[in-house]
Amino acid sequence: MRPYELSVSAAADAVRTRRLSPVELADSVLERAEQVEPRLRAYVAVVAEHTRRAAREAENDIAAGRYRGPLHGIPMGLKDLIDVAGAPTSASSRVRAGHRAQADSTVAARLSAAGAVLVGKTHTHEFAYGLTTPQTGNAWDTGRIAGGSSGGSAVAVAAGTALFGLGTDTGGSIRVPAALNGVVGLKPTYGLVPRHGVTSLSWSLDHVGPITRTVEDAALVLTALAGHDPRDPASLTTPVTDYRPAADTDLTGLRVGVPRTYYFEHVDVEVEAAVRHAIDQLQALGARLVPVEIPMARYIRATQWGLMVPEATAYHERTLRTVPELYQADVRVLLEAGELVSAGDYLRAQRARARMRQEWARMLREVDVIAAPAVPMTAVKAGQETVTWADGTVEGVSDAYVRLSAPANITGVPALSVPVAQDAAGLPIGMQLLGRPLGESVLLRVGHAYQQTRPTATLAPSV
Secondary structure (H helix, E strand, C coil), X not given: CCHHHCCHHHHHHHHHCCCCCHHHHHXXXXXXXXXXXXXXXXXXXXXXXXXXXXHHHHHHHHHCCCCCCCCCCCEEEEECCECCCCCCCCCCCHHHCCCCCCCCCHHHHHHHHCCCEEEEEECCCHHHCCCCCCCCECCCCCCEECCCCCHHHHHHHHHCCCCEEEEEECCCCCHHHHHHHCCEEEECCCCCCCCCCECCCCCCCCEEEEEXXXXXXXXXXXXXXXXXXXXXXXXXXXXXXXXXXXCCXXXXXXXXXXXXXXXXXXXXXXXXXXXXXXXXXXXXXXXEEEEECCCCHHHHHHHHHHHHHHHHHHHCHHHHHHCHHHCCHHHHHHHHHHCCCCHHHHHHHHHHHHHHHHHHHHHCCCCCEEEEECCXXXXXXXXXXXXXXXXXXXXXXXHHHHHCCHHHHHHCCCEEEEEEEECCCCCEEEEEEEECCCCHHHHHHHHHHHHCCCCCCCCCCCC
16 A cells, blocks of 8 residues: 555554654655646645655654654645645635735644644635535546535545645535545534634634544544634634544444434435445444434525525625626625625524524434435536436535535534445445534544444545
């Protein structure tokens, strides 16, 4: 196995025991990027010189006995909404041409302190306002969408041009590309990971989280990221936690909620079959399956858009009025639409969210996790705008992908996407696990137990 193919945990063990040097690991990842990046376009920019310099520093530190932990010397990609001091934060937009960050974001600073090595900034759908990331090709089929808005990070991890990445998730933007590229994506509890220094889409829905190849790796990265930062008004004060799951696969006594409503409606038959099979595997590991009704399902779409659209427009108010021509057409339309949302509509969406949180809290007292599809269909072809379901219903592609992700953003509960299968075309299918607020340890335990029943994950066939 070549170094770029390693999981974070496997690479960390090899680096710690001096069987692999951070320089060898970085060189392997950079060579892989040279090979596949022209086709995938996961990165806005690869900072190879910086990568090699940071890898040499990590190698020297470790040789001198200054080992910082499991992320020391591990190559990563950061979504280009995340500030790194001295580097551009373009948000994949012409609006940000010439911008350079003055300081590290909280998450970049924490990963740097942990010794992680930056490979580059990864593409996002412009200002994270979309579910396709059109400039990036899917790691399994470059003629299909990568998913968004953290498409670049997911593709980099799936292709071996980063061992882990960070994304942001406002309506599914970590979980959707993770599911479509066959990797793991974690949207933490709202406020668990600070957002200071991260370009906002919708302040009350935004989350930052890891994209990795395994659930165990997601736990390693979350352990480095989580913790209070007073510069983020939503940041939670929580105890320092090591999120790494135990190796035990016994789920005896765990209650898994299986939705009778919403999550299996208008879902591709292969996706439904694969996810139900994965749920059966959780039962085989000892979990008890409990049917649940998803509360207030008819209000999910209106609440998501009623919160996100006006908040995004408020963030972009100045540039939308001064340089509107610099936005891509799809994003500009959404931002202009936000000016038509009344204060009353926004407040009604806030009231619906408060009620929804109450109802989800009640439901999650009856079960420990909920298991459902992460997305209703695998990656569609680039440029496809709609999907037609078996009953004749026509749905926009972005609406379809956000539909199963939005509840976790509205309620703020943690959600984990885990790859479970491939469809007949060889495209990845993801299962979503949702838990109680601050219930990441349970989600990671369940996801890790499931992954231990599966063959070792392989990289996407990117060439």
